[in-house]
Amino acid sequence: MAVIALTGGIGSGKSEAAKIFAELGVPVTDVDVISHQLTAANQPLVKEIEAQFGHEYITPEGAMNRPAMRDLVFSDKNALAKLNAILHPDIYAEAVAQMQQHADAPYQIVVIPLLFESPRYLKHINRILLIECEEKTQIARIKKRSQLSETQIMAIIKAQTPRQKRLELADDVIENNENVQNLRKKILSIHENYINTCILSKTIS
Numbered sequence: 001m002a003v004i005a006l007t008g009g010i011g012s013g014k015s016e017a018a019k020i021f022a023e024l025g026v027p028v029t030d031v032d033v034i035s036h037q038l039t040a041a042n043q044p045l046v047k048e049i050e051a052q053f054g055h056e057y058i059t060p061e062g063a064m065n066r067p068a069m070r071d072l073v074f075s076d077k078n079a080l081a082k083l084n085a086i087l088h089p090d091i092y093a094e095a096v097a098q099m100q101q102h103a104d105a106p107y108q109i110v111v112i113p114l115l116f117e118s119p120r121y122l123k124h125i126n127r128i129l130l131i132e133c134e135e136k137t138q139i140a141r142i143k144k145r146s147q148l149s150e151t152q153i154m155a156i157i158k159a160q161t162p163r164q165k166r167l168e169l170a171d172d173v174i175e176n177n178e179n180v181q182n183l184r185k186k187i188l189s190i191h192e193n194y195i196n197t198c199i200l201s202k203t204i205s
Helices: 014-023 031-038 044-053 066-073 077-101 119-124 135-145 150-159 163-169 180-197
Strands: 002-007 028-030 107-111 127-132 172-175
Touching (some): 014 028, 014 107, 014 180, 044 066, 044 077, 077 107, 172 180
Parallel strands (some): 002 127, 028 107, 127 172
């Protein structure tokens, strides 16, 4: 059984790629989904976040206020470290538990947006699949789906591992500068390779 880490910069199309893999019957664990679940209304970690950061970072419904927290952690590295200390152990534990549930699958996908910033996951990974796109495409996609300004978007992009470094560390790369249909074709191709061999030689799509 192979564990494929799916990663990429913000706006690269990771979620759409993960959705396509899931439609193909591949087990998918997504650490962002886990993060949202653990910081939803009335979850235990929310109480700890409120104790550490204050009620202004909690929504009226009792969930973590993600926009407010995002603004804070991108302007305060200490706040980011404090939040990570609260969230990451539980996210990691749940991700590993989900991976273990899929141990009998030919291969599984684990979506880890900040894989290169989170080395604790690497010991579980056989290959790294990188979804990449041009910066202008990233910006356009993020603007379309969120209320973030271009300044905020660029701050997020610059805080992530640089494109060239991601390309150097990845085993497989899908360039996703076009539409969903094109992305689907590339994923179908790499899925067939994964199914047939589980572990591939390095390929670039």
